[in-house]
Amino acid sequence: DQQVKQNSPSLSVQEGRISILNCDYTNSMFDYFLWYKKYPAEGPTFLISISSIKDKNEDGRFTVFLNKSAKHLSLHIVPSQPGDSAVYFCAATSRFNFGNEKLTFGTGTRLTIIP
Amino acid sequence: EPEVTQTPSHQVTQMGQEVILRCVPISNHLYFYWYRQILGQKVEFLVSFYNNEISEKSEIFDDQFSVERPDGSNFTLKIRSTKLEDSAMYFCASSLDLNEKLFFGSGTQLSVL
Numbered sequence: 635d636q637q638v639k640q641n642s643p644s645l646s647v648q649e650g651r652i653s654i655l656n657c658d659y660t661n662s663m664f665d666y667f668l669w670y671k672k673y674p675a676e677g678p679t680f681l682i683s684i685s686s687i688k689d690k691n692e693d694g695r696f697t698v699f700l701n702k703s704a705k706h707l708s709l710h711i712v713p714s715q716p717g718d719s720a721v722y723f724c725a726a727t728s729r730f731n732f733g734n735e736k737l738t739f740g741t742g743t744r745l746t747i748i749p
Numbered sequence: 750e751p752e753v754t755q756t757p758s759h760q761v762t763q764m765g766q767e768v769i770l771r772c773v774p775i776s777n778h779l780y781f782y783w784y785r786q787i788l789g790q791k792v793e794f795l796v797s798f799y800n801n802e803i804s805e806k807s808e809i810f811d812d813q814f815s816v817e818r819p820d821g822s823n824f825t826l827k828i829r830s831t832k833l834e835d836s837a838m839y840f841c842a843s844s845l846d847l848n849e850k851l852f853f854g855s856g857t858q859l860s861v862l
Binding site: 636638668670675676677678679680683723725729732733734735736737738739740741742 | 807
């Protein structure tokens with residue numbers, strides 16, 4: 635039962651270019667979406683989030699776009715830097731019901747930035 | 750920056766043995782969580798804990814699992830009788846409040862032989 639799907643297990647992008655990571659969800663109850671970044675031997679680190687009342691949220695080089703009708707969100711990183719190489723997890727929750735307690739994660743996308 | 754600390758980083762145990770995974774959440778945080786990631790799979794929610802009791806739990810969190818906050822700083826996950834399929838990376842997390850972001854520890858890799 636994959637309620638949150640990240641269909642690309644890996645992505646390679648040239649340094650300085652845009653990285654676009656995609657995520658699809660199936661549960662209509664989800665109203666809050668988050669992206670986490672994970673380096674080897676570390677836990678996931680919060681990156682950026684978006685509420686379902688918005689379609690875009692920007693924080694520096696990171697922008698998350700939400701298309702509710704398509705149940706799709708994407709994370710854009712511009713410009714990509716070598717330190718961005720990590721595994722990126724999309725996560726979702728029904729904040730109305732659970733707050734941030736019960737996050738449902740995708741399987742992750744390994745991003746490699748090529749110098 | 751404050752961080753969530755987990756010990757040990759690796760734990761190897763025999764099937765049927767009890768294990769206790771330990772976590773020290775960020776000191777002023779009120780919500781505590783356990784998640785796990787089986788190799789090659791997604792990170793899965795196990796349980797959340799607030800005000801000294803379980804707030805939410807998943808179907809994975811059956812009677813073999815228990816959580817405890819034995820003192821003011823530690824948060825533990827106990828697996829009573831480990832099974833091979835319990836082998837995973839277990840992440841502890843904490844948050845200041847219900848709608849605040851989660852801070853994760855670096856995980857305990859549990860290997861059940």
